[in-house]
Amino acid sequence: MTLSTMLSTMAAGMLRTCGIFALTLIGSLPLGMVVALLRKSRSPIVRGIIRVYISVIRGTPLMLQLLVWYFGPFYLFEWSIRGWRFPALILGFIVNYAAYFAEIYRGGIESMPVGQYEAAEVLGYTKTQTFMRIILPQVIKRIMPSITNEVITLVKDTSLAFTLAYQEVFSLAKQISASQTSFMPFVIAGVFYFIANYAVQFAMERIEKALNYYR
Amino acid sequence: MILEMKNIEKHFDDLEILKGISMGVDSGEVVSIIGPSGSGKSTLLRCATFLETIDGGEILYMGKEAAHTDANGKVVYVHHKELREFRSYYGLVFQQFNLFPHYNVLQNLTDAPIEVQHRSKDEAEETAMELLRKMGIEDKAKAYPYQLSGGQQQRVAIARALAMKPEILFFDEPTSALDPELTGEVLKVIRQLADEKMTMVVVTHEMAFAKAVSNRVIFMAGGVIVEQGDPAQVFDDPKEERTKQFLRVFER
Numbered sequence: 100m101t102l103s104t105m106l107s108t109m110a111a112g113m114l115r116t117c118g119i120f121a122l123t124l125i126g127s128l129p130l131g132m133v134v135a136l137l138r139k140s141r142s143p144i145v146r147g148i149i150r151v152y153i154s155v156i157r158g159t160p161l162m163l164q165l166l167v168w169y170f171g172p173f174y175l176f177e178w179s180i181r182g183w184r185f186p187a188l189i190l191g192f193i194v195n196y197a198a199y200f201a202e203i204y205r206g207g208i209e210s211m212p213v214g215q216y217e218a219a220e221v222l223g224y225t226k227t228q229t230f231m232r233i234i235l236p237q238v239i240k241r242i243m244p245s246i247t248n249e250v251i252t253l254v255k256d257t258s259l260a261f262t263l264a265y266q267e268v269f270s271l272a273k274q275i276s277a278s279q280t281s282f283m284p285f286v287i288a289g290v291f292y293f294i295a296n297y298a299v300q301f302a303m304e305r306i307e308k309a310l311n312y313y314r
Numbered sequence: 315m316i317l318e319m320k321n322i323e324k325h326f327d328d329l330e331i332l333k334g335i336s337m338g339v340d341s342g343e344v345v346s347i348i349g350p351s352g353s354g355k356s357t358l359l360r361c362a363t364f365l366e367t368i369d370g371g372e373i374l375y376m377g378k379e380a381a382h383t384d385a386n387g388k389v390v391y392v393h394h395k396e397l398r399e400f401r402s403y404y405g406l407v408f409q410q411f412n413l414f415p416h417y418n419v420l421q422n423l424t425d426a427p428i429e430v431q432h433r434s435k436d437e438a439e440e441t442a443m444e445l446l447r448k449m450g451i452e453d454k455a456k457a458y459p460y461q462l463s464g465g466q467q468q469r470v471a472i473a474r475a476l477a478m479k480p481e482i483l484f485f486d487e488p489t490s491a492l493d494p495e496l497t498g499e500v501l502k503v504i505r506q507l508a509d510e511k512m513t514m515v516v517v518t519h520e521m522a523f524a525k526a527v528s529n530r531v532i533f534m535a536g537g538v539i540v541e542q543g544d545p546a547q548v549f550d551d552p553k554e555e556r557t558k559q560f561l562r563v564f565e566r
């Protein structure tokens with residue numbers, strides 16, 4: 100296999116890796132906010148469920164969670180898992196990352212000085228207006244560094260999709276390396292992850308800078 | 315009467331902080347509240363502005379009841395939607411300013427009028443610029459709070475409260491967080507508002523200011539009003555021993 104056929108075979112895997120990355124963020128960034136708000140719910144049952152969810156997610160390996168999402172429906176309900184690979188994978192990633200983002204949001208929300216809430220309340224803002232206009236924009240700025248960390252971890256975590264034999268760049272690298280007895284696919288994958296992370300860091304830095312118009 | 319508070323009681327856990335305070339504020343009146351630390355001055359303002367719920371008594375704005383105590387001794391507030399309407403009657407200036415750091419000065423002054431009172435952007439901005447001129451900081455309209463001195467920040471906070479066109483303005487030690495050389499510029503604008511007959515209640519440790527600007531001084535200690543009256547009388551000829559003792563500390 101020439102280097103260029105190797106590259107073009109792996110390019111499809113790179114695209115799939117980017118797909119996992121993008122879908123996970125699109126799903127987990129908002130879901131994390133919902134989870135963070137439910138954690139403050141008035142109902143102790145809801146709060147309890149959320150707390151269990153977060154501690155289970157954080158207390159078990161993502162690789163194991165992916166296997167449970169994929170094989171769980173079959174073992175529990177004897178459902179056919181044909182066509183279920185990709186949905187299970189994305190669900191596993193979203194539900195996992197939402198828990199981590201939720202904790203980051205919670206920390207950010209709790210770090211807001213009470214004076215901001217009180218000033219808004221006295222001015223007559225509703226609870227929703229206070230959160231959306233006053234609290235959330237400041238929280239986003241405060242948590243940007245932690246979000247960056249998680250997003251960079253996610254770039255690398257996408258390789259866990261090999262657990263479900265999904266053909267993203269890392270799975271392909273393993274396969275091609277074994278069939279061609281070549282180390283090259285791993286080098287290509289490594290360079291890809293490195294460049295992807297570099298791009299993510301660049302983008303996040305731009306966002307952080309854009310938010311630096313106030314202190 | 316703009317504000318009437320009757321027999322206000324407030325406790326935190328078992329600690330009684332306000333022990334039946336009654337006070338009324340007429341239109342155009344400037345009332346200063348003085349008293350030792352921990353006497354409940356801030357708590358009283360926080361009850362008046364619904365940041366704390368009272369445990370007994372009545373609160374009325376413009377003769378309308380916002381909270382009362384029922385026959386069983388339980389305090390009942392009007393529905394929270396109605397309570398928000400009461401908020402348009404007053405403004406509160408905090409010791410720590412509490413400006414919105416992500417908004418520039420103009421946005422700090424216009425966001426609530428536009429979003430809460432549904433006024434047009436043009437009108438809100440016009441009102442805001444007028445207020446900034448009055449506060450002597452019209453050149454700071456596009457600045458962010460972190461770029462301002464404490465005295466300028468507090469003047470923005472006063473303007474932000476005034477932008478809502480309240481009937482009454484509360485101040486909780488508006489100059490206590492400022493360096494001494496900056497207190498003057500803030501006291502000056504409050505004095506100017508007093509000259510324009512803005513109704514105000516000012517908790518302060520600035521005795522000279524209280525004496526010069528207010529129509530009435532209330533001396534609070536231990537959760538009750540010990541003495542109140544004309545500033546000249548309270549400051550120069552206090553009747554209560556507790557007041558004399560408090561004022562002696564300040565004369566030194």
Ligand SMILES: Nc1ncnc2c1ncn2[C@@H]1O[C@H](COP(=O)(O)OP(=O)(O)OP(=O)(O)O)[C@@H](O)[C@H]1O
Nearest residue numbers: 326327329331349350351352353354355356357358
């Ligand atoms: N949220 C709270 N929980 C418990 N105790 C409180 C709370 N807020 C105030 N207190 C107590 O109530 C008392 C009165 O406090 P307050 O802040 O009203 O006093 P103050 O007259 O404004 O004093 P200062 O001049 O120091 O500002 C104090 O003993 C304070 O510790």
Ligand SMILES: [Mg+2]
Nearest residue numbers: 355356357487
């Ligand atoms: Mg106080």
